[in-house]
Amino acid sequence: MPKNSSVHRVKNKIDKKDITVTILFLIPAILICAVFIIYPVIDTFVLSFKKWNGMFGAVKQWIGMENYYKILTDKMFWNAMLNSVYFMVGGFIILMPLAFGLALLVTSKIKGISLFRTCYFLPCMLGTTAVALMWTFILNPNFGVFHVIENWLGIDLPIPDVLAVKTLNIWIVILVNNWMYAGYNMLIFAAGLVAIPETLNEAAALDGASGWQRIRYITLPLMKNSFKVFSILCITGCLKVFDIIWAMTRGGPNDVSSTPSIMLYTQGFSYKFFGRSSAYGVILLVLGVTLSIVTNHILREDKDLVM
Numbered sequence: 001m002p003k004n005s006s007v008h009r010v011k012n013k014i015d016k017k018d019i020t021v022t023i024l025f026l027i028p029a030i031l032i033c034a035v036f037i038i039y040p041v042i043d044t045f046v047l048s049f050k051k052w053n054g055m056f057g058a059v060k061q062w063i064g065m066e067n068y069y070k071i072l073t074d075k076m077f078w079n080a081m082l083n084s085v086y087f088m089v090g091g092f093i094i095l096m097p098l099a100f101g102l103a104l105l106v107t108s109k110i111k112g113i114s115l116f117r118t119c120y121f122l123p124c125m126l127g128t129t130a131v132a133l134m135w136t137f138i139l140n141p142n143f144g145v146f147h148v149i150e151n152w153l154g155i156d157l158p159i160p161d162v163l164a165v166k167t168l169n170i171w172i173v174i175l176v177n178n179w180m181y182a183g184y185n186m187l188i189f190a191a192g193l194v195a196i197p198e199t200l201n202e203a204a205a206l207d208g209a210s211g212w213q214r215i216r217y218i219t220l221p222l223m224k225n226s227f228k229v230f231s232i233l234c235i236t237g238c239l240k241v242f243d244i245i246w247a248m249t250r251g252g253p254n255d256v257s258s259t260p261s262i263m264l265y266t267q268g269f270s271y272k273f274f275g276r277s278s279a280y281g282v283i284l285l286v287l288g289v290t291l292s293i294v295t296n297h298i299l300r301e302d303k304d305l306v307m
Contacts, residue, residue, distance in 0.1 A: 041285070048279035053272045060275075067279035080258045083170050083245075087238035087259075090174035096230060098182050103189035104215075121183035128180070132247030135176045139163060169249050170257045177244050185230055192226030193219065228299035235295060236288045260284055 048068070051061040071077050106117045123131060138145050141159035150157065163169045196219060204214050242261035245251060251258035251266070258266075260280055268277030 044278045044281050047275055048282045050275045052274045054268065054274045063275070067273075067276045068283075070276065071279055071283065076255055076258065077260070077263060079256065080260045080263050083257060083259050084238050084241065086170055087174055087177070087241055088235060090171070090178055091234040091238060092231075094175070095178040095182060095185060095234070096227075098178065099185035099230070100189045102182060102186040103193055106186065107190050107193045120186055123180045123182070124184045126180075128243040129247050131176065131180045132244050136163065136248050139172065163249050164253055166253070166256045169253075170245075173245050173248050173257065176248070177241070180244070185233075188230055188233075189223065189226050192223040196222050224299055228296065231295045231299060232292050235291045239284055239288050239291075 047060070049062060049064055051063045051066075052058060102120050106113055106120065110116075126134075137143075139162055141147060141161045144159075146159050150159070162172050200218050200222075201214050204218055209217070240261050241259050242265065245257055245259055246262060246265075249257045251262040255263075261284070264277050264280035264284070267273045267280060
C-alpha cells in the first residue's frame with residue numbers, strides 16, 4: 001500500500017509538471033491571439049454601435065443600432081451581397097468541378113504530370129494584383145488581345161469595355177478569380193484523392209465498375225471532407241473578397257460590382273464612417289461563422305465511411 005501511494009504521488013507530480021509546461025508554452029500563443037484577434041473583434045463590435053470619424057482624440061458618439069439600420073436599408077449593401085452570392089455560385093458551379101477535374105488529372109498516371117501540376121498551380125503563385133492587372137490589360141478594348149486579333153484579321157469593329165458593363169463585369173472578375181484559384185483548390189482535392197486506398201478502385205475495376213461508377217460510388221463519398229473544406233473556404237472567401245475586384249473594377253461603375261468588403265473599406269477610409277465600417281465587419285463575421293457552421297453540419301463526415 002505505501003508503495004502504491006508513493007507511485008501515485010510521483011505520477012501526480014509528473015502530471016502537474018506536464019500541465020505547467022503545457023500552459024507555459026500556450027501563454028505566448030494565447031497572448032498573441034488575445035491582442036491581435038480577440039481584442040480587435042470586441043473593439044470592432046463595440047465601435048459598430050458608435051459614430052466616429054477615425055481621427056485620434058475625436059469623440060466616439062454612441063448611436064445604438066443606427067449603423068446597422070442604415071446598412072440593412074441601403075440598396076447598395078444588398079447589391080454588394082448579391083455580388084458575393086454570384087461569387088459563391090461561380091465557385092460551386094465553375095471552380096469546384098474545374099478544380100476536381102484537375103485533381104483527377106494530376107493524380108493519374110500520365111507521363112510528364114509534374115509539368116501539368118506546376119502549370120495549373122502557377123496562377124495562384126502570381127499574386128492577386130498581378131493577375132488582376134494582367135487580365136485588365138488583356139481585356140482592354142484599346143490595346144488588349146481582342147484589339148490585336150482584330151488587327152490580324154483586318155476588322156475594324158468597336159470593342160466593348162467588358163469591365164465597365166453592368167453585371168457582366170462582375171462575372172468577368174469571377175472567371176478570372178476561378179482561373180487564379182483553380183490550382184490551389186486542385187491541391188485540396190488531390191490530397192483527398194491520394195488518401196483513398198488504391199485497393200478499393202482496383203477491386204471495383206475487377207468487379208466491372210466503369211471509371212464514372214468508381215468516381216460516383218467510391219471517390220466522391222470518401223472525399224466528403226475535401227468538399228467540406230472547399231465549401232467553407234469558398235463561402236468565407238466569397239464573403240470577404242476584395243483585392244481582385246478592387247484591382248480590376250474598384251467596385252465600379254457606380255458601385256455595381258462592389259462587395260461588402262469594398263463597402264467596408266470605402267465607408268471607413270473614403271467617407272470616414274468608421275462606426276458603419278465596423279458594422280459591416282461584424283455582419284461579415286457573423287455571416288461567415290454562421291454559414292461555416294451550417295456547411296460543416298451539412299457536410300459532416302459519415303462515420304460509416306471513415307476508413
